[in-house]
Amino acid sequence: MPFGSGPRKCIGYRFALLEVKILFFNLLSYFEIVPVQETQIPVKICKKSLNMSPEGGLSIALKRRQ
Ligand code: HEM
16 A cells, blocks of 8 residues: 555555556566566565565566567
8 A cells, every 4th residue: 555545545646656657668668577596486475564565675687678
């Protein structure tokens, strides 16, 4: 729940999600996301965090598309 919830929920969340989608569209049109040696497969979800996040972070790399 990165935008909170209830009556004081972020009013910019639709705009923020749109921005992130545009960012990923542009990023993924030039690069693909690839695993590296440190990438956990399958990903372990951190049980201490309120948000759903990978334990110890997520190591990935970007590879330029041909
Ligand atoms: C990734 C981007 C963003 C994240 C993660 C985020 C997150 C949050 C969070 C957690 C809150 C508090 C919600 C609560 O108290 O329950 C909040 C409030 C708010 N956000 Fe965002 N926000 C983002 C982008 C934006 C944008 C782009 C705008 C405006 C264009 C915006 C405007 C606001 C406003 C005005 C509030 C106060 C709402 C209120 O108190 O009634 N936010 N945001």
